[in-house]
Amino acid sequence: MGSWHPECPERLDAIADHLLATGVLPQLIEREAPNAPPEAVTRVHAAHYVERLTQQVPAEGYYPIDPDTLMNPHTLAAAWRAAGAAVAAVDAVMGGDADTAFCAVRPPGHHAEPDKAMGFCFFNNVAIAARHALEAHGLSRVAVVDFDVHHGNGTEAALQGDDRILMCSFFQHPFYPFSGTRNPAPNMLNLPVSAYGDGGIVRPLVQDEWLPRLHAHRPQLILISAGFDAHREDDMGQLGLVEADYAWITEQIMAVAREHAQGRVVSCLEGGYALSALGRSVAAHIRALAGIG
Ligand SMILES: [Zn+2]
Numbered sequence: 602m603g604s605w606h607p608e609c610p611e612r613l614d615a616i617a618d619h620l621l622a623t624g625v626l627p628q629l630i631e632r633e634a635p636n637a638p639p640e641a642v643t644r645v646h647a648a649h650y651v652e653r654l655t656q657q658v659p660a661e662g663y664y665p666i667d668p669d670t671l672m673n674p675h676t677l678a679a680a681w682r683a684a685g686a687a688v689a690a691v692d693a694v695m696g697g698d699a700d701t702a703f704c705a706v707r708p709p710g711h712h713a714e715p716d717k718a719m720g721f722c723f724f725n726n727v728a729i730a731a732r733h734a735l736e737a738h739g740l741s742r743v744a745v746v747d748f749d750v751h752h753g754n755g756t757e758a759a760l761q762g763d764d765r766i767l768m769c770s771f772f773q774h775p776f777y778p779f780s781g782t783r784n785p786a787p788n789m790l791n792l793p794v795s796a797y798g799d800g801g802i803v804r805p806l807v808q809d810e811w812l813p814r815l816h817a818h819r820p821q822l823i824l825i826s827a828g829f830d831a832h833r834e835d836d837m838g839q840l841g842l843v844e845a846d847y848a849w850i851t852e853q854i855m856a857v858a859r860e861h862a863q864g865r866v867v868s869c870l871e872g873g874y875a876l877s878a879l880g881r882s883v884a885a886h887i888r889a890l891a892g893i894g
Contacts, residue, residue, distance in 0.1 A: 602671040603663060607837060607874040608708065608721040616705055616870075619880030620887065628893055630699065634686035634706065637729065641688050642681075644732040645725050645759045650716040654680075654723060666718045680708055680723040683869075687730035687824075690867040694822070695738045701855075701866045701890045703827070703883070709871040711753035711826045712778060720751065720778060726869045727826045728759035731766050734822050741765055744820035744857075746811065747772070748850055749828020749871040750838030752781035752791065756826065761786040767818040769811040771803055773831070773838050790814055799833070799841030800849075807853055815854075819861045823854055829873030829882040837874045844878075844885040851889035866890060 602608055620626040642651060654677055657664050663671040683706035690702035710727055712720030727745055734740045745760065747753040747770035757780070760766045767788050772781060774793030781791040792806050815823075829847065831840035858866045868890060873879040887893070 602673070602676075602721070606671070610707070611876060612873065612879060613705055613707060615876035615880040616883045619884050623884055625884055625887060625893060629887070629891065632689070632693075634682040634704070635689055636681045637684035637688050637724070641729050641733045641737075642684055642724055644736060645715060645728045646713075647716045654718065670718055670721055672723075676708065677723065682706070683708060683710065684724040684726050684729045687726040687867065687869050688733050690869075691730050691734050691738070691822070694865045694867055695734065700864055702868065703887050703890060704867070704869040705883075706870050709828070710869065711747060711749060711756045711828070711871050712751070713755040714758040717755075719755070722755060725755045725759055727753075727824050728756045730824050730867060730869070731760060734824075735765055740821045742767075742818055742820050744769065744815055744818055744823045745826065746770065746815075746823065746854055747826035747828070747871070748831065748847075749826055750831035750835070750840050751777055751828065751872060753826055753871075754778045754780040757781070757785065757789055757791075761789055764788050767814060767820065769814060770826075771806050773798070773840050776838065794840060796839035797841060800843065800846035803831075803840070803842060803846065804849060807850055812853060812857065815857045816860070820857070821862050822865045822867070823858045823862055825854065825866065825868035826871045827868045827883075827886060828871030829879050829886075832873070832875060832878040832882055834878040835873065835875040837872065844881050847882045848885040848889045851886050855889060
């Protein structure tokens with residue numbers, strides 16, 4: 602999105618470098634992301650929106666959708682593969698090829714609404730994966746959990762009112778995108794957290810608010826919008842989570858998945874802009890997802 606932009610290619614390098622240096626990477630199966638099937642994307646996004654994005658791809662330079670969200674000639678191709686990663690990960694986990702999956706993707710997705718790109722996001726990878734799990738795999742109950750520092754307004758816009766899907770999140774508030782103060786439908790559990798909240802604030806919310814709702818929903822698959830910008834070293838936001846909090850939250854999600862979903866969890870990278878903290882936090886998350894001690 603430009604050399605000044607925090608949503609930068611070095612984010613994925615930082616993750617890969619840390620996973621390699623800490624010996625996690627050789628314990629994982631790596632797959633390249635395919636393009637998403639168009640019908641998977643249009644289960645969430647309006648066809649006219651996909652067409653408009655296609656027309657806005659610049660031949661060179663940047664096309665600004667908003668001051669923070671720019672397309673270069675390759676952005677939309679990356680977005681197709683980011684969504685494709687989420688779909689392929691659902692296929693792999695549902696087909697028994699993998700127990701759990703982490704999609705190290707850019708661009709992120711949770712701010713993308715059915716007919717609006719915003720907040721560095723173009724296609725809503727997790728919402729696309731959720732609908733794919735329901736429609737292509739015949740599931741009747743899926744859960745989405747979102748621990749990015751920002752509210753997942755796009756996922757909420759796409760999935761609110763679909764009682765097959767429960768979405769649980771916490772996020773800094775008041776803060777971008779300034780949504781989420783109320784639950785627009787019974788399948789949404791929004792938990793705003795004030796600036797400077799840390800693990801001591803967030804863990805009880807997960808324990809006392811998320812977990813009872815997740816157990817009551819009995820999801821057959823859990824999808825994670827895994828943003829790491831609530832880390833205390835990440836100055837994109839002002840929350841104070843650390844790697845141990847990400848590990849703990851992931852372990853709670855895994856426990857729900859083992860009880861109701863045969864352990865099936867698909868996690869997709871959202872935010873996380875402090876490169877060192879991002880690498881360490883993703884490693885802690887993946888260790889818990891993969892059961893690596
Ligand atoms: Zn974020």
